[in-house]
Amino acid sequence: MRTLLLPAALALSLAGFVAAASALPPGNAERGEKIYERCQACHSLDRDRTGPHHTGLIGRRAGSVPGFAYSPAMKKAGAAGLVWTEDTLDKFLKAPTKFVPGTRMGYAGIKDDQERSDLIAYLKQASQKETAAH
Amino acid sequence: MSAVFVPSFRLGRRLFLTHTGVATFSATAVALMAGRESLAATSSSGKTANDVGILNTALGAEQEAIAAYQVGAESGLLQKPVLDLAVTFQGHHKAHADVLANTIKKLGGKPVEAKKTADYKFPTDKLKSQADVLRFAAGLEKGAVSAYLGAIPVFGNRDLSKAAGSILGDEAMHWAILRNALGEAPVPEAFVA
Numbered sequence: 053m054r055t056l057l058l059p060a061a062l063a064l065s066l067a068g069f070v071a072a073a074s075a076l077p078p079g080n081a082e083r084g085e086k087i088y089e090r091c092q093a094c095h096s097l098d099r100d101r102t103g104p105h106h107t108g109l110i111g112r113r114a115g116s117v118p119g120f121a122y123s124p125a126m127k128k129a130g131a132a133g134l135v136w137t138e139d140t141l142d143k144f145l146k147a148p149t150k151f152v153p154g155t156r157m158g159y160a161g162i163k164d165d166q167e168r169s170d171l172i173a174y175l176k177q178a179s180q181k182e183t184a185a186h
Numbered sequence: 187m188s189a190v191f192v193p194s195f196r197l198g199r200r201l202f203l204t205h206t207g208v209a210t211f212s213a214t215a216v217a218l219m220a221g222r223e224s225l226a227a228t229s230s231s232g233k234t235a236n237d238v239g240i241l242n243t244a245l246g247a248e249q250e251a252i253a254a255y256q257v258g259a260e261s262g263l264l265q266k267p268v269l270d271l272a273v274t275f276q277g278h279h280k281a282h283a284d285v286l287a288n289t290i291k292k293l294g295g296k297p298v299e300a301k302k303t304a305d306y307k308f309p310t311d312k313l314k315s316q317a318d319v320l321r322f323a324a325g326l327e328k329g330a331v332s333a334y335l336g337a338i339p340v341f342g343n344r345d346l347s348k349a350a351g352s353i354l355g356d357e358a359m360h361w362a363i364l365r366n367a368l369g370e371a372p373v374p375e376a377f378v379a
Contacts, residue, residue: 090336090379093247093329099307102246123239149236149340158240159336 076142076169084174087167094157097178103157110179112136114152125154141172233342238295240337241286241346244353247333248283249300251326252276257308258319268316268367272323275360282353289346317368324364330357331378 094102104117115122115130122130129152134140144151145168147161162168255276258264264272287297313319334354341347358378366372 087379089325089328090332091329092325093331093333094243099309101250101306102243154236154239156239156243158236158243158340159333160339161336 076138076172077166079166079169079171079173079176081170081173081177083167084170084172084177087162087171088174090162091171106175107178109136109141110138110176114140123154123156125152126156138172138176141175142168145171234293235295236340237342237346238290238293240340241290241293242295242298244334244337244350245283245286245290246298247330248279248286249298250306251279251330252283253300253303253306254308254323254326255279257303257310258313258323261310261313261319263313263316263319265316268320271363271367275323275327278356278360282356285349285353289349320364320368324361324368327357327361327364330354331361335378 097107099105100120104120113130114134115127145162148155148157148159255272290297334350338347338350362372
């Protein structure tokens with residue numbers, strides 16, 4: 053029995069190592085606010101511009117801000133069930149045109165894991181402010 | 187506020203208020219607009235459609251910048267020579283928008299229309315001083331630098347990347363000058379992200 057448990061234990065510990073390696077480091081919203089400056093050509097927290105506003109982003113279905121002219125690709129992604137969570141934002145921000153091919157967000161992405169984590173922490177904080185306000 | 191070097195301009199307020207910008211195109215932009223056949227030859231239809239989408243996003247941002255400088259000038263908060271600076275920068279954004287729109291058309295796309303100024307919902311209630319307007323403009327310019335930086339690697343057609351780089355350079359100069367006008371270090375870091 054012991055000989056069977058050892059490989060299983062090893063497999064579990066390796067799986068844990070792999071899971072930990074692919075997880076983002078903890079994010080810092082203060083640093084994220086600085087990174088958000090890169091987004092401000094097209095986005096702001098509270099109003100729709102070339103891109104949709106970001107308050108209330110976490111938990112929002114993709115392509116769902118009323119009145120905003122999304123690309124067909126983004127609307128389709130939302131209709132197919134894409135919801136903005138920390139995980140989906142991470143994937144999108146890393147490579148927008150790969151995660152949602154056809155998105156109008158023609159941006160190479162934020163490749164640095166820490167920067168993405170910081171930005172997501174800031175966006176999460178901004179989402180919570182709108183939730184509190186309502 | 188530290189002294190701002192503002193070259194003498196012949197372009198007056200009329201330019202600002204009537205949006206009749208004189209577009210002086212760089213060699214890159216002229217080549218881009220003239221070379222429709224070469225653009226089409228090096229891009230698949232899918233890549234061209236993506237490139238048109240990116241160009242239209244950039245065009246939308248440039249149109250917003252044009253409107254923002256208009257609002258800034260009409261606020262009455264900008265004094266000379268800063269007002270002249272804003273006129274010049276608006277003219278540059280008009281030139282960017284013209285090149286982008288013409289390129290979109292040459293690629294078979296339809297340029298996005300500019301919104302009515304009121305529809306941009308600029309935070310005018312927060313703009314109480316010249317410094318507020320400058321800071322707002324600087325934020326837009328800085329964002330534009332980042333946006334073009336992010337767009338350059340994504341274009342399917344590398345001619346478009348080069349043209350975007352040319353525009354990025356101009357936005358970066360705007361940002362630096364606006365920072366200087368605010369009394370901030372014009373070039374705060376060695377790298378921009």
